[in-house]
Amino acid sequence: MKFDVVKLTKDLVSYNSESLRTNVPVTEHVASVMKKIGFQVEQLAYDDVNGVPKLCLVGKLGKGRGGLTLMSHDDVVPAKKEEGWVGDPYTVRTSKGKLYGRGVCDMKGPLAATLCAAARYKAKDLSSAPLFIIVTADEEIQARGAWEVTKRSRLFEEAAGGYGLICEPTLLKVVYAHKGSLGLRVTSKGRAAHTSTLKGTNANLAMIPFLAEMSKINDLVLSSKRYRNEEFNPPHSEWSIGINDNNVATNISPVTSVCTVNHRPMPGIDVNPLIERARAKAKAQGLKIEIFKPGNGLYTSPDASIVQTALKMTGTRKAGTVAYGTDGLAFSTKMKSLVVLGPGNIAQAHTVDEWVEIDQLKKGVDLYARFIDHVCVKGQA
Ligand SMILES: [Zn+2]
Known part of the structure; x- marks a missing residue:
């Protein structure tokens, strides 16, 4: 079966699946394409924190375990025409060899490339190992x-x-x-009153010592060898501190003061001591603390066979690191042979x-097809 990567990218982009909206319609479209190719498809539905229905897919083509997973x-980040888009962000525009639209690069185009590569094979072609496609x-x-x-997911x-x-x-x-x-949100509660009355409680006062502690942690992660990794550029991550008291007038005591922290831990580094330090200080100051820990970094040894195979397949000599995160935050807890590899430029x-x-995108289709051939048809490492 043949699919055209440009046509399929256009189809997928036409569904507005901004992360705050449901992704069910576009995902059902993908599921129907996968079923046409011959995949068995596992659907994983859930409601997000706002109660919006979401759907993930894991498809399998061929038999057995292991193999290759694409x-x-x-979901896409929001886009509005008023931001300066030439056309409607959800109607793909083609110009001079490029596709324009929300998600063409990140990452409905790459998703379409994986489907088009898979469509070159039937289940019975994959005699050595199965092919999986995951959509989140x-x-x-x-x-x-x-x-x-x-x-x-069972698959x-x-x-x-x-x-x-x-x-x-x-x-x-x-x-x-x-x-x-890693993210933290720390909240201090006060009481509003006109500052002339001395009847209010300024929420910032309990927050100030906490901020001083956060500043010390920032100094630590920027200077200590323990939190440094030379494989990355830059080799440090900051303990990025946000402060907000939403105060509407200077003569009213601030009633809520919020500190947010964003940090990108290096792979393999235990950040729990930093979290515990923040937690202890918040407790001492009587502040509420919430911790968001989406995941650890991704790290597959550059010597691992997946990396060596990927270098061979792409005809490149050296693997690199990136500063952004991916679904590898979660997948790497169970899957150890993982690399990030896709068409298009993250700068877009x-x-x-x-x-x-x-x-x-076309080179992406060819690359994924070569990978399928190598792992699932020929059964090579
Ligand atoms: Zn992405």
Whole structure:
């Protein structure tokens, strides 16, 4: 069966699946394409924190365990024409060898490439190992969909011992590591009153010592060898501190003060001591603390066979690292042979007039097809 990667990308982009909206219609479209190719499809539905229905898919073509898994997400970051888009963000525009539209690069184009590569094979061709395709929701929101797949999917269990390609845009270069993700939200509650009365409680007062502690942690993660990793550029991550008291007038005591922290831990680094330090200080100050831990970084040894095979397949010599996170935050807890490898340039992701080169998508299809041939047909490592 033949699918055209440009046509399929256009079809997928036409569904507005911004992360706050449902991704069910576009995912059902993908499921129907997978079933046409011959995949058995496992559907994993859930409601997100806002009660919006979401759907993830794990498809399997062929028999056995392990093999090759191609992973994508089908949610996108928001886009509005008023932001300066030339056309409607959800109607793909073609110009000079490029496709323009929300998600063409991140990452409905790469997803379409995986489907088109799979469509070149029938289940009976894959005599050595199975092919899996995973599609997640909410990648842009702490990889929630990938966690659902990692925890609940029966087919992902079967796939986990094999190779995984996270098909996010890397310009078809091999990426073996990315940083993790950590967030804190700390809230101080006061009482509003006119400042002339001395009857209010200024929420910022309890927050100030906590902020001083956060500043010390920032100094630590930026200077200590323990939190440094030379494989990344830059080799440190900041303890990025946000402060907000939403105060409407200077003569009213601030009633709520919020501190947020964002940190991208290096792979393999235990950040629990930092979390505990923040927790202890919050407790001492009587502040509420919430911790968001979407996941650890991704790290597959550059010597691992998946990395070496991917270098061979792409005809490149060296694998690299990236600063952004992927669904690998979740998948890497069960699947150990993982790289990020996909068509398009991450620099175009999340931009106005997001674009991808058609040539990249076509090369992506060919690359994934070669990978399927290598792992699932020929049974090579
Ligand atoms: Zn993405």
